[in-house]
Amino acid sequence: MNNSPLHLVLAKLGIITVGEVARKTVTFGDPEASKGGLIWGIVSVLLIFSIWSLAVANEWASAIFLPPPSEVVSQFWKIATDGFRGSSLWEHLGISLYRLLVGFILGCLIGIPIGFGMALSKVVRGFFDPIVEFMRPIPPLALIPLSIIWMGIGNGSKIFLLFLAALWIMVLAARAGVEGIRLSKIHAAYTLGASKKQVLLRVILPNALPEIFTGMRVAMGVCWGTLVAAELVGADAGIGFMITVAGKFLETGLVFVGIILIGIIGAAIDVSMRKAEALMIPWKGKV
Amino acid sequence: MATGLHIDKIGMIYQLPGGGEVEALKDVSFHLDKGEILTILGPSGCGKTTLLNIVAGFLVPTSGTASFYSEQISGPSTSRQVLEPLITGPSPERGMVFQQGALFEWMSVAENIGFGPGMKGVPKNEINTIVEQYLETVGLQGFGNKAVYELSGGMQQRVALARCLANEPELILMDEPLGALDALTREKMQGLILKIWNETGKTIALITHSVEEALFLGQRVFVMAPRPGRIEKEYRLPYAQRGVNESLRDIKMTDEFSQTREEILSMIWEMEEEIMGRQE
Ligand SMILES: Nc1ncnc2c1ncn2[C@@H]1O[C@H](COP(=O)(O)OP(=O)(O)O)[C@@H](O)[C@H]1O
Ligand SMILES: [Mg+2]
Numbered sequence: 001m002n003n004s005p006l007h008l009v010l011a012k013l014g015i016i017t018v019g020e021v022a023r024k025t026v027t028f029g030d031p032e033a034s035k036g037g038l039i040w041g042i043v044s045v046l047l048i049f050s051i052w053s054l055a056v057a058n059e060w061a062s063a064i065f066l067p068p069p070s071e072v073v074s075q076f077w078k079i080a081t082d083g084f085r086g087s088s089l090w091e092h093l094g095i096s097l098y099r100l101l102v103g104f105i106l107g108c109l110i111g112i113p114i115g116f117g118m119a120l121s122k123v124v125r126g127f128f129d130p131i132v133e134f135m136r137p138i139p140p141l142a143l144i145p146l147s148i149i150w151m152g153i154g155n156g157s158k159i160f161l162l163f164l165a166a167l168w169i170m171v172l173a174a175r176a177g178v179e180g181i182r183l184s185k186i187h188a189a190y191t192l193g194a195s196k197k198q199v200l201l202r203v204i205l206p207n208a209l210p211e212i213f214t215g216m217r218v219a220m221g222v223c224w225g226t227l228v229a230a231e232l233v234g235a236d237a238g239i240g241f242m243i244t245v246a247g248k249f250l251e252t253g254l255v256f257v258g259i260i261l262i263g264i265i266g267a268a269i270d271v272s273m274r275k276a277e278a279l280m281i282p283w284k285g286k287v
Numbered sequence: 288m289a290t291g292l293h294i295d296k297i298g299m300i301y302q303l304p305g306g307g308e309v310e311a312l313k314d315v316s317f318h319l320d321k322g323e324i325l326t327i328l329g330p331s332g333c334g335k336t337t338l339l340n341i342v343a344g345f346l347v348p349t350s351g352t353a354s355f356y357s358e359q360i361s362g363p364s365t366s367r368q369v370l371e372p373l374i375t376g377p378s379p380e381r382g383m384v385f386q387q388g389a390l391f392e393w394m395s396v397a398e399n400i401g402f403g404p405g406m407k408g409v410p411k412n413e414i415n416t417i418v419e420q421y422l423e424t425v426g427l428q429g430f431g432n433k434a435v436y437e438l439s440g441g442m443q444q445r446v447a448l449a450r451c452l453a454n455e456p457e458l459i460l461m462d463e464p465l466g467a468l469d470a471l472t473r474e475k476m477q478g479l480i481l482k483i484w485n486e487t488g489k490t491i492a493l494i495t496h497s498v499e500e501a502l503f504l505g506q507r508v509f510v511m512a513p514r515p516g517r518i519e520k521e522y523r524l525p526y527a528q529r530g531v532n533e534s535l536r537d538i539k540m541t542d543e544f545s546q547t548r549e550e551i552l553s554m555i556w557e558m559e560e561e562i563m564g565r566q567e
Pocket of ligand 1: 301302303309310311329330331332333334335336337338516
């Protein structure tokens with residue numbers, strides 16, 4: 001048996017196993033068996049870049065359709081240092097993230113209390129039921145034109161749109177979180193002398209946190225997609241705006257930079273929310 | 288009125304959503320003295336949980352009354368409060384241990400046990416003392432900082448018991464508290480419940496599906512029958528008292544114990560048969 005750093009790295013990649021490993025004879029159909037293939041992720045990324053480079057080198061497509069990877073990298077450096085259309089890349093990204101966060105947080109701040117109200121009160125439930133049932137199936141993208149008519153192409157219309165996109169998701173998540181409680185927990189709290197307020201803050205709220213967090217992750221994903229789409233349709237700044245303009249001038253390298261950044265940021269948001277979830281709600285899934 | 292739980296001609300009729308009604312309890316009356324331990328047996332659907340929920344104050348019966356006469360009419364003489372015996376809602380003087388899943392997963396073991404005192408505004412350091420004391424009572428010293436989901440089912444029920452005790456209820460209600468445990472753990476927990484009953488002198492009412500458990504733990508045993516839910520037969524038994532000093536195994540071996548057990552078993556068996564017959 002060998003525990004050298006090289007062995008550990010190879011083991012991490014899933015190429016070899018280190019130490020004694022219990023072997024299962026049934027692997028096909030066992031979800032555990034498909035874990036640990038990090039090496040294949042590296043292979044797939046390398047493969048994509050090789051095909052891309054090969055396509056460019058053999059001129060399978062013109063540079064307008066498919067710029068070489070080097071062009072994408074240099075475009076990235078250019079806008080990262082010189083900026084694009086009067087604003088630096090960081091300003092475009094910053095404005096997009098600002099709209100995302102403000103819209104999302106507003107959606108949470110208003111959606112979560114409404115969801116709690118709907119799960120806890122007949123009046124609130126009855127009042128919001130028709131509104132929620134009507135608004136929920138409308139894709140946020142369908143509201144883009146209206147948001148532009150009402151509020152123009154600046155921050156306001158984007159924030160309003162993302163607020164709506166997050167709102168209904170958070171209402172439903174918070175409501176499901178409250179309704180999912182085991183009644184015996186509520187009963188236990190009352191027999192232990194808790195007041196309604198204490199039951200709300202010490203029992204109902206923490207019990208709903210896992211659902212709320214799941215809702216927040218979904219809402220973040222939807223908001224990010226909606227924001228980019230809204231910036232593509234009509235905006236004065238932002239990462240979506242940047243790639244629309246670049247597209248109009250056939251600056252394909254820049255379009256690629258934008259797409260890659262959008263993907264990376266979206267993934268980074270989801271990963272960090274999952275980390276935060278694991279940190280804040282260690283009991284999730286263990287009940 | 289003597290102190291204790293007084294149940295007077297309770298009836299409970301549930302309206303079913305699709306129309307029709309279920310008579311879950313009919314004309315149930317009894318008095319449970321302070322310090323007595325009662326176990327309740329019966330086929331499922333005979334109204335055991337309904338009865339316990341009425342005593343806990345979660346449900347109001349459709350007829351009759353449940354009252355709990357406690358001794359304390361105390362408090363500082365300036366704000367002399369007379370405790371209202373009629374049960375109208377949950378109260379800290381009537382604690383409940385649920386089957387499982389009623390612990391708060393977002394709190395540590397210690398926070399769960401200290402929940403009741405915390406609600407009353409007991410200072411932090413006093414709560415810590417209380418928590419330590421009850422961790423010891425249920426044999427979980429050193430587990431205070433654990434998360435509840437890290438514990439086995441038996442340990443979780445110990446925490447539930449400690450959480451209930453830490454709130455110092457006068458009456459402890461338990462709805463199949465050991466139902467989900469394996470046989471060995473169950474036996475240990477039965478011993479623990481007897482020990483606590485003996486040491487604290489609390490009044491206890493416990494629902495169980497196991498006839499043996501009912502005999503071990505019940506000074507008084509109610510066998511309930513369904514449709515309408517009622518108390519079919521009551522026993523007064525010596526085993527709970529004896530179990531404080533003798534081993535439960537030895538008691539189980541005695542002839543009288545197995546006789547009573549067989550008698551109750553066949554009674555419940557017949558009820559179950561009848562239920563099955565009616566459904567067919
Ligand atoms: N909320 C309810 N609505 C309608 N029927 C109920 C309700 N709760 C219990 N019941 C009925 O009342 C009867 C007694 O139930 P329960 O007290 O839970 O019995 P046990 O605990 O002995 O199994 C059963 O027939 C059950 O179906
Ligand atoms: Mg029951």
